[in-house]
Amino acid sequence: MTSTEWYYTGVTHAPEGERSRMITQDPDLGILAARLLFSLQREVFARLAERGHGEVSPRHGAILAYLDAGGVRATELARLSGRHKQIVGRLVDELEALGYVERRPDPADRRAKLVVPTERGLDEQRHADEIIADIERRHAGTIGEPAYAQLRRALKAITDETAAGPDQQDDSRSTPG
């Protein structure tokens, strides 16, 4: 989790000298999004560590989250995750060294290589999926199932409005899996 940025607030007309307090009481959308993301990252990777996956960091989530058993090209991973292909290459190097993925030649294109999860990589994915599902269940318990379902729909609708790429920094550097 190299969390890398902060945000702002839509607090309206805070009286002088009270801004920092108002922001903590009525945080803007950026702060809410950041808290949601980083708290999720913390918990997911802490729990992954307890389950034998202590060497992967949120950075690797950009790769792990989008792998599937059939293999995915690095370029595709870059597109999905919104990272530069050089960075994807490095992350794949690291994951390969840790035994989470393998590179195989793509039979359909000799320039390309498929990034394929190993059994360990698949295990990490399963654990990460479980952990996130568990967190989501907890949130559903906090605000109620219907409210949580609506929250997810609303987030999906809002985020579908915007696209993103390497120069648009879409991604979810937050997904571990």
Place this chain on the structure above:
Amino acid sequence: MTSTEWYYTGVTHAPEGERSRMITQDPDLGILAARLLFSLQREVFARLAERGHGEVSPRHGAILAYLDAGGVRATELARLSGRHKQIVGRLVDELEALGYVERRPDPADRRAKLVVPTERGLDEQRHADEIIADIERRHAGTIGEPAYAQLRRALKAITDETAAGPDQQDDSRSTPG
């Protein structure tokens, strides 16, 4: 925007070879949070740049978001933003060089210094507030005012459950100020 991490997905039981596609169709909470945060960051700082504040980055948001006219101690900013105090010190150095803040001695404690926004800093805050409010209005238009109000309440309720500090990376590196 040095966005720095990605996340995972709670996709349940994706059939082999279909994971990456399912994730894009039904992204997990981490990916949703990341997209929300980074798209907001991109837009806020792009629009701030158009309004004469092109030299501040999302990193500075951790400071700018929590300043108020009365001044805030660096330690308090570190606590609010979840960054280490060394980093806060550096960000304040940068903002001071750019003319957004000043350091003044704290009359109540000769060890401490108050970080006080200059007129330029206050201008940035006002613009950032307006931009975020505008984005929030757009989102409300997309999913409806009541749904958006509920989204905000739900996010607040969920994020209030978790605290965060320098070693818990709460913050919202996303807020510009």
Place this chain on the structure above:
DNA sequence: CACGATAGTCCCGATATGTGACTATCACAA
């Protein structure tokens, strides 16, 4: 007035990211 804690800063090393260039291969068309 001693003692432990706190505010802020400096220094250094570790981490992470971005850019440019390069090779191999592909797709398409003349």
Place this chain on the structure above:
DNA sequence: TTGTGATAGTCACATATCGGGACTATCGTG
């Protein structure tokens, strides 16, 4: 079948960013 421009992946270098340790000044308490 050969030439051309585009694409996949990688290497190397520069830059940005962060984290830990240590240090000074000051506080607060007994």
